[in-house]
Amino acid sequence: MQTVKSLHVLRTALAQLRVENATIALVPTMGALHEGHLTLVRRAKEAADHVVASIFVNPRQFGPNEDLDAYPRQLAADAAMLEAEGVALLWAPDAAAMYPPGFATNVSVAGVSDGLCGAARPGHFDGVATVVLKLFNQVAPDMAFFGEKDFQQLAVIRTMARDCDLIAPHADAIIGVPTVREADGLAMSSRNRYLSPGQRAAAAALPQAMQAAVAAIEGGAAAATALAALEAALIAAGFASVDYAALADAASLAPLEALGPAPARLLVAARIGTTRLIDNLPVGA
Numbered sequence: 001m002q003t004v005k006s007l008h009v010l011r012t013a014l015a016q017l018r019v020e021n022a023t024i025a026l027v028p029t030m031g032a033l034h035e036g037h038l039t040l041v042r043r044a045k046e047a048a049d050h051v052v053a054s055i056f057v058n059p060r061q062f063g064p065n066e067d068l069d070a071y072p073r074q075l076a077a078d079a080a081m082l083e084a085e086g087v088a089l090l091w092a093p094d095a096a097a098m099y100p101p102g103f104a105t106n107v108s109v110a111g112v113s114d115g116l117c118g119a120a121r122p123g124h125f126d127g128v129a130t131v132v133l134k135l136f137n138q139v140a141p142d143m144a145f146f147g148e149k150d151f152q153q154l155a156v157i158r159t160m161a162r163d164c165d166l167i168a169p170h171a172d173a174i175i176g177v178p179t180v181r182e183a184d185g186l187a188m189s190s191r192n193r194y195l196s197p198g199q200r201a202a203a204a205a206l207p208q209a210m211q212a213a214v215a216a217i218e219g220g221a222a223a224a225t226a227l228a229a230l231e232a233a234l235i236a237a238g239f240a241s242v243d244y245a246a247l248a249d250a251a252s253l254a255p256l257e258a259l260g261p262a263p264a265r266l267l268v269a270a271r272i273g274t275t276r277l278i279d280n281l282p283v284g285a
């Protein structure tokens with residue numbers, strides 16, 4: 001596996017991979033890799049001739065009160081994991097390569113970015129959309145893989161790709177991969193490392209309460225009733241607060257009062273100690 005830090009070397013390395021119409025899948029990450037990321041790589045490997053992974057801790061998606069400097073960085077360990085999975089190329093630019101002096105563009109996807117995590121983290125999805133559009137243009141992959149764990153992020157990226165008529169990748173080639181979970185159901189996340197043993201045990205209440213809410217909504221309960229029970233269960237389990245618990249249309253993320261004919265999603269963000277956990281589940285699928 002070749003690790004590349006400058007755009008002109010990336011272009012040369014990509015040209016070498018693309019011989020005889022070989023296909024390329026991109027797996028964008030911010031590093032601190034876990035089994036969830038490696039699952040994306042494995043899915044990408046099944047689908048394309050070559051996998052390109054990116055590691056870039058994107059400053060533009062961190063708010064002023066979110067500690068960019070504290071974000072875990074472990075490039076050598078991450079590179080070893082990616083190499084073991086058969087990744088062909090690791091694109092690992094620094095901030096100066098990604099955002100050279102004079103960089104002035106902001107990509108903003110209205111609507112789907114606004115509620116849920118977008119309300120709690122103003123500007124976050126602009127930062128995501130901006131860097132992902134750049135990554136897509138830098139690598140021009142045939143397909144790209146993202147975890148459904150960040151369901152709103154996936155919706156923002158798909159909307160951007162559709163609205164901008166992207167061709168590499170096409171919106172239909174942006175693949176969402178189901179969330180990888182620990183044995184007790186907690187969604188894998190680089191943030192789980194911040195939980196104390198007690199918080200980690202209590203965090204299992206999140207997927208459990210969400211499954212109960214999904215069952216209630218699928219059984220005909222009003223969303224408000226099921227979501228209130230979910231919030232109460234999380235607080236009883238030791239969560240400090242619930243940022244949001246919502247039933248939403250799976251494509252637009254518009255709030256729903258009850259399950260209708262279209263695919264729906266239950267999305268939750270809740271804090272345990274100072275750690276903010278997010279999760280989501282399909283409803284009525």
Ligand code: PAF
Pocket residue numbers: 028029030031056058061128131132150153
């Ligand atoms: O999900 C992430 O790791 C990041 O938000 C992404 C998509 C790599 C953009 O920085």
